[in-house]
Structure formats: C-alpha cells, structure tokens
Amino acid sequence: MKKLVLLLLFPGLTLGVFGQRRRTPTPTPTPTTPPTSTPPPLATTQAPAGLFGGPRTGPKPYKDVITDKAVSQKGLFTVHRVDDKYFFEISDTVMNREIMAVTRFVRVPANKGVGRATYGGELTNQQTVTFERGPSNNVFMRVVTLVNVADSGNAIYKAVSNSNLNAIAAAFPVAAYTKDSASVVIDVTEFFKGDNQVVSISPSAKRSFSLSSIASDRSYIQNISSFPINTEVRTVKTFNSSPSLPGGFSPFPSSTIPAANAAGAVTIELNTSMILLPRIPMSVRYSDRRVGFFSEDFTSFSDIQQRVENNKFAVRWRMEPKDEDIEKWKQGQLVEPKKPIIYYIDPATPKKWRTALIQGINDWQVAFEKAGFKNAIMGKEWPDTASAMSMEDARYSVIRYFASDVENAYGPNIHDPRSGEILESHIGWYHNVMKLVHDWFMIQTAAINPRARKMKFDDDLMAQLIRFVSSHEVGHTLGLMHNMGNSSQTPVEKLRDKAWVEANGHTASIMDYARFNYVAQPEDHISETGLFPRIGDYDKWAIRWGYGYIPGNTKEEQKATSNKLVMKALAENPRTYFGTYELGNPNDPRNQSEDLGDNAMKASTYGIKNLKFILKNLPDWTKDEVDQNENIDEMYTQLVGQFRRYLGHVTANIGGVSETIKTSVQDEPVFEVTPKAKQKEAMTFLQTQILTTPRWLMSKSIWDRVKNPGETDPIATAQESVLNNLLSTPRLARLQESTERFGAVKAYSAVELFGDLQKGLFAELKTKKPIDSYRRRLQKSYVDKLNNMINPGSSASGIVISFGGASALSSADISRTDIPSIARAQMMQLKTEVTAAIAGTTDKMSKIHLMDLKERIKDALDPKK
Incomplete structure (x- = not known):
C-alpha cells in the first residue's frame, strides 16, 4: 500500500497512509513469457543450474519426487513435504494468476528503534507475483508492477506491453509434472529458507536492523500450510548483524538490538501469506477529492484516446449484497x-x-x-x-x-x-x-x-x-x-x-x-x-x-x-x-490537526482559560506517595505542548489560503484568501497571548521542582517559534502574492504584518515600561531576522520561497522579492524609534538593551565591509 507520509504515516501514519484502475469485464495483465502448451519430455540429461540449487537433472517421474513419504495438503498450491524438503504443486489454473505475497514479522528480537521499534505482527514486505512456465523446464516467478495498462483489443496494447515488462524474481527447475501435465512440481525449500527479497524482510527493515548476510545453517522453514485461496509459509531466519558503534552516523533510522551485540546475529520469525487475487477484480469506485478515501491509480491507454488517462479509485472492502x-x-x-x-x-x-x-x-x-x-x-x-x-x-x-x-x-x-x-x-x-x-x-x-x-x-x-x-x-x-x-x-x-x-x-x-x-x-x-x-x-x-x-x-x-x-x-x-x-495545500487554516471550531482565536482563548485552571491544580492532581515529581514534570510539559498547539492553530490564519474543491461548471473560486479581519484578529491574539510574556505559565511551585535554571526555557522557546513562523519566507511571500491577487481590501499584506508585529513587539518604546528579559530576547531576535533578510550573505541560496507548487516563484531567491525592501523600511523606522526612546528609559537593563539594539540596527543598515 502506498502511504501518505506525515507523516501517520506514519506514521504514520503513521500513520496514515494509495492508486486506481478502470477494469474491463476480464483482466488484461501485462503479457509475460507465454506458457508452454505441452510440457517437454521428462528428460534426465544435464540441465543448467537452478537458482535455488546446484547442477540439476531434468524433471523426474512424479512418483519419484512426491514419494510415499510425502505429507500433502491441497489448497492454492498443493504443498508436499518429503523429509526436509517442501514442494509446491502448481496447476495451470493458477499459472499467470496474480498472487499477493504479504510477509509479516511473527516474532522479533528485543529492539528499541530510533523512530519506533518493530513488533511481531507488523508488515515488512508486500509484493504481487505471478508464476509462469518458462523455457528449459523452468517455472518463473515475476513481480508485478502495475503502472500502465491497455486492453488487449487495442493496437496500443503492444506498445504498452513493450514498455512494462515485469521482472523475473526467481526461477525454479521443474522437479516433476503431474500425470496429466496440468500441474508442475517445484522445490521451494531453498527459496523460502534463503533471503529472497520477494518473501523476506524489506531492504529498509534490514538497514534498520543492521542485517547483513543470512546464516543458512540457522535458517529454516517452520511449516507451510495451504488453504483454498492462500498458502501460508512460516520461516525462521538468522542474519549476521554488525550494529553501528555508538555515536556513528547512519542515513537510515536504526534499531538497537541487544542480540546483535551479544551474538553477532539476529533471528527473526516470519510469515508469508500468498493469497490469490480475484480472477476478475472488484468494480472500482472512482475517487473524488471531496471524499477522503485512500486511493490507487495507474495510467491507461487506448486507441480512441486523445490524451492519456490517469485512473484513480478508492481503496475499500468488497461489500456486496447477496x-x-x-x-x-x-x-x-x-x-x-x-x-x-x-x-x-x-x-x-x-x-x-x-x-x-x-x-x-x-x-x-x-x-x-x-x-x-x-x-x-x-x-x-x-x-x-x-x-x-x-x-x-x-x-x-x-x-x-x-x-x-x-x-x-x-x-x-x-x-x-x-x-x-x-x-x-x-x-x-x-x-x-x-x-x-x-x-x-x-x-x-x-x-x-x-x-x-x-x-x-x-x-x-x-x-x-x-x-x-x-x-x-x-x-x-x-x-x-x-x-x-x-x-x-x-x-x-x-x-x-x-x-x-x-x-x-x-x-x-x-x-x-x-x-x-x-x-x-x-x-x-x-x-x-x-x-x-x-x-x-x-x-x-x-x-x-x-x-x-x-x-x-x-x-x-x-x-x-x-x-x-x-x-x-x-x-x-x-x-x-x-x-x-495531507493531500496538498498546507496553508488552509481550516485543515489543521488538533484544532476545534470555525475560529481558532476564539477556540484557543477558551482553551487557554481552561489551561490556566488546570495549571493551578496540577500539583494536587499529580500527587503520588512515591512519585519524585515525574508526574508534575510530565503533565506540565503536556500542558505547554497544548498551549503551543493553540498558537499554531492561530498562526495558520496569517497568510492563510483556503482551497475548496469545485467543478468547472460551478464557476466559483477554488482558492480564497483568509479574510483580512481574521488575519488581524490572529495577530492580536499572538501579541496578547505569547509575544507579551505569558507569565501565567511560570508557576513557581512547578518550576522549582522540575526546571533547572539554565535549561531550555519553554516560554522563550514558544515565543521564538512563533516569531520564526510569522517571519518565515514562505509566509511573507504568500502574503505579498495574495495582496497582488486578491487586493489590499481582502488580503493582509506583508507590510501590514511587519507594521502590526513591530508595533506590538516594541510597545515599551512608547509606554516607557521596563522591558522584561523575554521581551528583550524577542526584540533582539526580531532585529536579527530583519538583518538576515536585508543582508542574507552566503546563506541567500538556502532561503527560498515555497508555495507548495502553487506559484511560479516557488524557488525564487529572497533578494529578488519585496521582502528585503520591506524589512529595510521597518528597520529604518525602528532605528528612529529606538534612538528616541533611549533618553526617556529609566530602567537600567532596558536602557542597556536599547543601546545595544541601536548598534545592531546601525550595523544591519550599514554593514561593515
């Protein structure tokens, strides 16, 4: 399954967290080597070596392969066990049918992942395969990759076939033919015991576990069971493993596995389900972006087309009435x-x-x-x-x-x-x-x-x-x-x-x-x-x-x-x-996680009111006789995290652009700017709730228990995050472009954002009130950010404007936009205001701070060469 990376994905989901295909009444798979109409004679002459064995002889009589010792079970494949060997008997009715091979972990070694650990029951691999009769008494296994399709009745079918050949992932020597030659018998012992990608651990999981070569002497088939539409293969595989040294760098997420350090090897139990897909696929339901189903897709070709057709359909269960x-x-x-x-x-x-x-x-x-x-x-x-x-x-x-x-x-x-x-x-x-x-x-x-x-x-x-x-x-x-x-x-x-x-x-x-x-x-x-x-x-x-x-x-x-x-x-x-x-536009303030209601400012104000009540009571609610303040530390961290979610919900309104899917006959706009009044409401909220120091979060009774002076300050971190977000290049550029497209009456411009932000952030210049340490840090940070916009220096190439693919300026250099010009104008205005305020400032630390700001601004406007 394709996943939307969160991103549940993953996850994740997640995790989440997909594609589609228009079907004719009968399927038309990409052609492979045609099956031999009649099997070759039961030769005993020397033949080329098989993929899963040494030099071999041709097929033997059925009774010489499937002997009286055989323990057999009918199903998708008739499975025979003869001593320590396993054989699949594959009928012509199954040849060239698409089969889903799903491999899951059954049991895994104890492990702790950098991202997350792996557990028994989780998926590690998934492939669609087919079996077909090949030349020289071989059976081929192909891995099917469904990208392009065409009906075999179309001339273009040949062109599609020529460009979509499925890979041969394995070749099995035919061990025997049944009496009526309608089925072939192949030895699958070494295939399932070995490390074959189709039915083994995925390459990404191997990198995560730091696995190298398989240890054949410690790998074996535990059992194979067959049922009408599926065959289940349980294996135990041991891999050599050399985990990275502590502190070593790896580009891949990795797991810490004690067994790898102790034994130099990792043993994993796997189950591969081989399930027969329907001969005639389920009728599809074509996707609609206004209904949120995961989807599959592929490109279809036909002789009557004037353009290639990309079919996209919903992923769903086969739910049918009797x-x-x-x-x-x-x-x-x-x-x-x-x-x-x-x-x-x-x-x-x-x-x-x-x-x-x-x-x-x-x-x-x-x-x-x-x-x-x-x-x-x-x-x-x-x-x-x-x-x-x-x-x-x-x-x-x-x-x-x-x-x-x-x-x-x-x-x-x-x-x-x-x-x-x-x-x-x-x-x-x-x-x-x-x-x-x-x-x-x-x-x-x-x-x-x-x-x-x-x-x-x-x-x-x-x-x-x-x-x-x-x-x-x-x-x-x-x-x-x-x-x-x-x-x-x-x-x-x-x-x-x-x-x-x-x-x-x-x-x-x-x-x-x-x-x-x-x-x-x-x-x-x-x-x-x-x-x-x-x-x-x-x-x-x-x-x-x-x-x-x-x-x-x-x-x-x-x-x-x-x-x-x-x-x-x-x-x-x-x-x-x-x-x-997760499907595209990240700038629609309606589509946020963890938010509520049609107005983030109102909802968040209510949320903060509740947080203040909860904060006062957390010491009592988290008390435990043996707890060494872990509870209060944990829940205070959760409370700060909730507060920061509210800030994020509100910030999304500034530079927000909604996207509402419409059909062309509706003749209505798809993209609309968040109303200016709502954006200004968001700015006022941020000035009040975070840029003005939220002293209610500084609970002395809690901080004295869990916060060591000098550690990361949660309030300063939240303030810096909001300021970075507001002054991010993509947001500023989006504000300017929205103003050009929707007009100054509807849109909130970057000029207005800078003006409102600077006015609130430096309110003490007019009130003459002392500037607290949090505000001093914010004001310095603001000046530094404007400096970076005016004088990007060698970092200019790393600062780009991104509109999520919606703008022709998606990779424009910041120096060629209006942003440095606006920043310079703001800096010049601020220089005048700071200079004027210094004389009337009586608080010593505030005065020192303003004098420092004045020099920083001077250097930014006239950098030393």
Whole structure:
C-alpha cells in the first residue's frame, strides 16, 4: 500500500497512509513469457543450474519426487513435504494468476528503534507475483508492477506491453509434472529458507536492523500450510548483524538490538501469506477529492484516446449484497452483505480492554447502514479453539496488541492494486497508547471533568478512550483518510452549547484529529458525551459514498452520479466537508490537526482559560506517595505542548489560503484568501497571548521542582517559534502574492504584518515600561531576522520561497522579492524609534538593551565591509 507520509504515516501514519484502475469485464495483465502448451519430455540429461540449487537433472517421474513419504495438503498450491524438503504443486489454473505475497514479522528480537521499534505482527514486505512456465523446464516467478495498462483489443496494447515488462524474481527447475501435465512440481525449500527479497524482510527493515548476510545453517522453514485461496509459509531466519558503534552516523533510522551485540546475529520469525487475487477484480469506485478515501491509480491507454488517462479509485472492502437482495439494496432497503467485515482481537490483549476494542469496531455499523448494509462489520475475540487459525493468515483481520512503550496505534490495510479491494488489515495497537490518551484527556478536559483529574483513570473511562482510538484506526482500515478539516464546520459557540454538542459531537468525523472538546467551560456543565469524538455525519456520508449504490454503467455515468451525490450532501449538510493538509495545500487554516471550531482565536482563548485552571491544580492532581515529581514534570510539559498547539492553530490564519474543491461548471473560486479581519484578529491574539510574556505559565511551585535554571526555557522557546513562523519566507511571500491577487481590501499584506508585529513587539518604546528579559530576547531576535533578510550573505541560496507548487516563484531567491525592501523600511523606522526612546528609559537593563539594539540596527543598515 502506498502511504501518505506525515507523516501517520506514519506514521504514520503513521500513520496514515494509495492508486486506481478502470477494469474491463476480464483482466488484461501485462503479457509475460507465454506458457508452454505441452510440457517437454521428462528428460534426465544435464540441465543448467537452478537458482535455488546446484547442477540439476531434468524433471523426474512424479512418483519419484512426491514419494510415499510425502505429507500433502491441497489448497492454492498443493504443498508436499518429503523429509526436509517442501514442494509446491502448481496447476495451470493458477499459472499467470496474480498472487499477493504479504510477509509479516511473527516474532522479533528485543529492539528499541530510533523512530519506533518493530513488533511481531507488523508488515515488512508486500509484493504481487505471478508464476509462469518458462523455457528449459523452468517455472518463473515475476513481480508485478502495475503502472500502465491497455486492453488487449487495442493496437496500443503492444506498445504498452513493450514498455512494462515485469521482472523475473526467481526461477525454479521443474522437479516433476503431474500425470496429466496440468500441474508442475517445484522445490521451494531453498527459496523460502534463503533471503529472497520477494518473501523476506524489506531492504529498509534490514538497514534498520543492521542485517547483513543470512546464516543458512540457522535458517529454516517452520511449516507451510495451504488453504483454498492462500498458502501460508512460516520461516525462521538468522542474519549476521554488525550494529553501528555508538555515536556513528547512519542515513537510515536504526534499531538497537541487544542480540546483535551479544551474538553477532539476529533471528527473526516470519510469515508469508500468498493469497490469490480475484480472477476478475472488484468494480472500482472512482475517487473524488471531496471524499477522503485512500486511493490507487495507474495510467491507461487506448486507441480512441486523445490524451492519456490517469485512473484513480478508492481503496475499500468488497461489500456486496447477496444476489437475491441486489434490487432491494438498490432501492434503499437494508440488506446483509455476502461477506461481512470481521476484525479479531489479539488474544495477547488484556481482557479488560477487549470489549472496548470490539465496541470501537462495531461503532461503524451505523455508518454502513447508511450504505444499505446491516450486520456489515463486527469485532470478535480470537476463538480459544482456533487451532487451525493463525493471526498471520491473510484471510483474517486482527487488532494486534504490542507490548511496547510507544504511544500510538495505526490502521493499515492490504489491498488489491488492480481495484483497491481491501483484502485484510492488521491494526497495530501499542500498549502505551493508554498514556497518550490519558495525557490528552487530562490536559484538554480536566477543567470541566473531575474524572480527568488524576494520573490513573478509572477503568471504565480508559475503556471509553480506547474505544475512540479503536474507531479511528478501524476507519483507516475501511479506506478513510484523516479528515483534519471537518471540525472547522462547527461554530465555536456550539461547542459550549450543552444540548447541541451532546447531540451532535464537537466534530462530525472520528477521522479528524479533534481529540476532545477543550472549548467547553466548567459553567457549561457538559457531560462526557459532549467531550468525546464519535462516528459523525461525515463518517456516515463517506461510508455511504464508498460502499453504497452509485448508479452508472460506464465510468462517465458513475462519476456524474457520484458528483451529484457529493454536491447534494455538501449543500444539505456542511458537516460532510472533507479537508486535509495531507493531500496538498498546507496553508488552509481550516485543515489543521488538533484544532476545534470555525475560529481558532476564539477556540484557543477558551482553551487557554481552561489551561490556566488546570495549571493551578496540577500539583494536587499529580500527587503520588512515591512519585519524585515525574508526574508534575510530565503533565506540565503536556500542558505547554497544548498551549503551543493553540498558537499554531492561530498562526495558520496569517497568510492563510483556503482551497475548496469545485467543478468547472460551478464557476466559483477554488482558492480564497483568509479574510483580512481574521488575519488581524490572529495577530492580536499572538501579541496578547505569547509575544507579551505569558507569565501565567511560570508557576513557581512547578518550576522549582522540575526546571533547572539554565535549561531550555519553554516560554522563550514558544515565543521564538512563533516569531520564526510569522517571519518565515514562505509566509511573507504568500502574503505579498495574495495582496497582488486578491487586493489590499481582502488580503493582509506583508507590510501590514511587519507594521502590526513591530508595533506590538516594541510597545515599551512608547509606554516607557521596563522591558522584561523575554521581551528583550524577542526584540533582539526580531532585529536579527530583519538583518538576515536585508543582508542574507552566503546563506541567500538556502532561503527560498515555497508555495507548495502553487506559484511560479516557488524557488525564487529572497533578494529578488519585496521582502528585503520591506524589512529595510521597518528597520529604518525602528532605528528612529529606538534612538528616541533611549533618553526617556529609566530602567537600567532596558536602557542597556536599547543601546545595544541601536548598534545592531546601525550595523544591519550599514554593514561593515
């Protein structure tokens, strides 16, 4: 699966966190070497060496290979074990069929990652392969890369075929033919024992683990099991490992593995699922940027085209009504699907959290009902008697529980690249995600919710938090992207309306990063129902769009029907809005993570009011008999982090440009500047809340316990970050370009930003009040930044203007823009004001500071040669 790098991705997601393809009734894969119509005679003459063995002889009689000692199992491949060898018997019906090879870690050595560690159950490799009969009694395995396609009935098909040849990743000598020659037998022992990239650890994971060559004498096949549509291969592989010396530099993220230091080797247990993809891929649903599904894509060619067509389609499960219920479903009646989506809970999960995880899965049922399906999705505990089941088996989707200190969870999926059909998912659930949700909930809701005012929550509260995270991650595995913009459709004051917010939720999407309702105030008396996220209007709409009936017999008809549905939904309910910075424009202030409401300044003001209340009470709420002030240190850090999120939400409005997807027939602008009044409101907020020293954060009772003088100061760091952000080259350039395009009445210009910022930042020049140490540091930093703009020197080449691809000036040198000119004008004005203020300043340190500023400004305006 392709991932949007966060970036969940990763993650992550994340993690997140994808492509598409228009299909004809029968698939037309890129041609490979044609299969031999009849097998060659059973020769015994010497033949070339096979890839996985030494010199060989030609095929032998079947009974001489698959002897009476063979233990056999039928399935996708009929698997034979003869002594210590494994053979695949591959029928002609499977030859040239596309097969997904999914390799997961089963067990891994103890490790701690620079980014994150690796755990049993996680994905390490995924490929699409085919088997085909080759010349000289060989069977070839090709790795399929789906980029370009054409129907075989088109003349251009030959051109596409000539430029899209799939690589031969392995060659297997034919050991025997079946009696009717309809199947071949190949020895796969050395292939799976060895380090073959198709079914082994990915190159990136090898770099992370510092693995080198495989130790063949300590690597073996544990077992191979075969089922109707899949074959499961369990292997144990030992690699030599020479970890980097402490302090060594590596361009790749790496893991610390004690076994590598102790034994010079690392042993890993893997499971490779080889699952047969459908002969006829699932019908695709063509993507729409107004509905946030992950997508797949590829380029299609045909003789009748006047331009190449890039098809993009949604990644989703195959959710189909039973044959006898199709018409009922089309008419809007609730029906049961042919095959429901089932997620199993890893038996390693602590028992008291299993119900919450299952509830998070089942919460999506209300959304599937909007798509016309009942009993469409469900969570189940892993059966106690599941001796024939394996959590690594590609037929089962599982929430895998990791014994880890990582504060996260992620929801990936494995899907058919030809159609986007999701085949299975292994959600990654780290044990320490409970710390993450604890800290969020305490810092965001403790002002209003007494149950959030302690370091260990009641089990029923933690279960609710786990349920919410479960719902979010399951949403990803259903194909849904983050919807960072949805919370912007809720008026801020509605978040304080007890009846409204308890009925509707503080965001209309569980896929939003809008954790908890931090706007609600104690006097609002809002219950936990109005504090938690839930499956909302957008989620129900997105599942309806992705899994419900959309009429149309052709691509054009389906896209037209889809467009009408989307436009109708947005017109009737703005809370079906989808927006995310993960798909492009990072400058839309609506599409932010961790924010709430339609006005960041109002929402953040309420949030800060709650933080002040929480800060006063943190010492009492974090007390513990054996705690050596770790609790207060940790939660104070979390509180400062929440405060800085508010600052970021507000700053995004300055130079903000919204992007609202429209069709050409709507004849409406897609890009619009954030109104000037809102940008000036944001500047006023920043001047008040951070550029003026936020002394409320300097809790002496806390700082004396956890802050050593001379350590990084959280307030100074936050102030510097905001100033850097405001005066970043991309933001200033965007302000100027927006002023040119939208006009000075609508847009906030860089000249106005500098003027407002400088006026507030140097207010003491007129008031004659003492300038505190934080303000002195900020003022020096401001002057230094203007100096760098006026005199970029040798660093000029490293300062570029970036518009995210939206501007022709994306790589312009700062010296050729208006920015240095504006900066020089501001510096000249500031020189006059500082010079005039020195005489009337009575505070000694303030006067010394201003005299120093005067010299810095003089040097900037007339640098010494």
